[in-house]
Amino acid sequence: MTGSHDFATDRWSLFDTVTDPTETTDLSAEHPELLADLVRRWFAEAEANGVFPLDDGAANRITHLRVPWTAWRSEFVFAPGDRIHEVSGPNLAGGFRMVAVFDDALDESATGVLAEQGDWNAGWAMYLADGELRWVMAGFGGPVEVSAAIPAGTTALGVQGTASPEDLELVLSADGARIGEGPLGRPVPIAWAPDGAFLTVGYGRPFPVTERYDPADEAPGSFVGLSVVTGAPPPLDLEAELERVMRHQ
Numbered sequence: 001m002t003g004s005h006d007f008a009t010d011r012w013s014l015f016d017t018v019t020d021p022t023e024t025t026d027l028s029a030e031h032p033e034l035l036a037d038l039v040r041r042w043f044a045e046a047e048a049n050g051v052f053p054l055d056d057g058a059a060n061r062i063t064h065l066r067v068p069w070t071a072w073r074s075e076f077v078f079a080p081g082d083r084i085h086e087v088s089g090p091n092l093a094g095g096f097r098m099v100a101v102f103d104d105a106l107d108e109s110a111t112g113v114l115a116e117q118g119d120w121n122a123g124w125a126m127y128l129a130d131g132e133l134r135w136v137m138a139g140f141g142g143p144v145e146v147s148a149a150i151p152a153g154t155t156a157l158g159v160q161g162t163a164s165p166e167d168l169e170l171v172l173s174a175d176g177a178r179i180g181e182g183p184l185g186r187p188v189p190i191a192w193a194p195d196g197a198f199l200t201v202g203y204g205r206p207f208p209v210t211e212r213y214d215p216a217d218e219a220p221g222s223f224v225g226l227s228v229v230t231g232a233p234p235p236l237d238l239e240a241e242l243e244r245v246m247r248h249q
Contacts, residue, residue, distance in 0.1 A: 007056050012039055076228040078115070080202030080219060086192060089117070089199045093190045094231035095163040098126065104222035105153040112219040114157075115226050118197040119207035122189065126159060127204075127213045128220070133172050135159045136210045137184055143210040148172040148180025163188050163231065190233070201226055 014028040014035045028035045046052060076090050090096065100114045108131040116125040124137045128150070136145035150157070151174050158173040168188050172180040198205070202223055204215030 007054055014038070074230050076230075078199075078201040078226045078228070080223050080225065082199075082201040084199045084201075086117070086196035086198070090228045090230045091190065091233065092124070092161060092230060093163060093188045094233045096161045096228060096230045097158065098226060098228045099156055099158045100126065100219075100226050101224045102155050102157075102220065102222040103224050105155055106150055106157075106220065106222070107152070108150075110150070110220050111213075112217045112223075113200075113202070113204040113213060113215065114219050114223065115199065115201050116204040116209060116215070117199040118192040118209060119205065120209055120211075122192045123197060123209040125204065125209040125213070126226075127217075129213055133157050133159075133174070133179070134212070135161075135170055135172065136212070137168065137186070137188070138209045139186060139189065141186070143212075144184045144186065145210065145212075146170040146172060146180060146182040146184065148174075150174055151177075151179065161188070 012028060012035060013023075013026045014031060015023040015025065016027060017023065073090070078084070098115070106128075110128050110131075112128050114126040114128065116127075117123050118138070120138045120143065122139045124135070126133075126135050128134070131149055132147045133150055134145050134147040136143050138144075154174040156175050158176070160171040160173070162169040162171075165187055167186065168184045170182060170184065171178055202219040204213070204217075206215055208215040
């Protein structure tokens with residue numbers, strides 16, 4: 001990346017963070033003795049606190065990933081156009097309830113992506129197509145989904161997901177009434193990608209979760225927003241989770 005260096009070629013800088021809090025002026029050439037003293041002190045503290053050996057290779061960074069890296073908040077409210085990184089977004093692995101709300105009744109021709117996270121390697125999406133509400137999850141083995149016809153006059157669409165170690169059971173609803181249900185036949189992963197996956201609301205990214213929707217097809221103009229409530233996190237098998245998220249990298 002532009003501006004980055006490996007440890008072997010990197011250089012130390014010196015800033016006066018009182019008068020220059022944004023660190024725009026490097027004073028290392030003006031005060032080499034002070035810089036050298038601070039560098040010596042840094043190495044002494046690093047040695048005392050077990051920082052060495054330093055390794056800036058990709059393999060070392062991966063082994064220090066903290067999984068799961070999400071904050072495990074339980075309630076979220078999103079608006080159309082929102083884009084949220086996995087670190088700050090909902091983690092669905094403990095089960096969830098999500099509701100999409102509209103300020104006008106949906107008709108049979110309504111199409112579009114209500115929410116999407118990840119892609120066809122690993123991800124999920126809630127979308128409208130062919131007069132149906134569909135919720136899809138992709139991963140090793142391809143995408144699987146549950147769908148149901150949308151009744152005329154609907155202004156709220158819900159998806160309830162009950163998670164287990166082997167499966168995700170979905171119940172689809174319209175205005176609080178059940179319209180469809182079914183298992184996906186696979187569990188929800190704790191993380192979608194090693195570096196996180198963005199959740200987009202009201203639109204999709206160029207690489208969709210399934211080819212059954214067009215990622216350029218945005219949610220209907222009547223889409224007001226999406227609320228998500230998540231369950232408690234499941235037990236974590238760190239080795240298995242790291243192996244899974246790295247499978248497609």
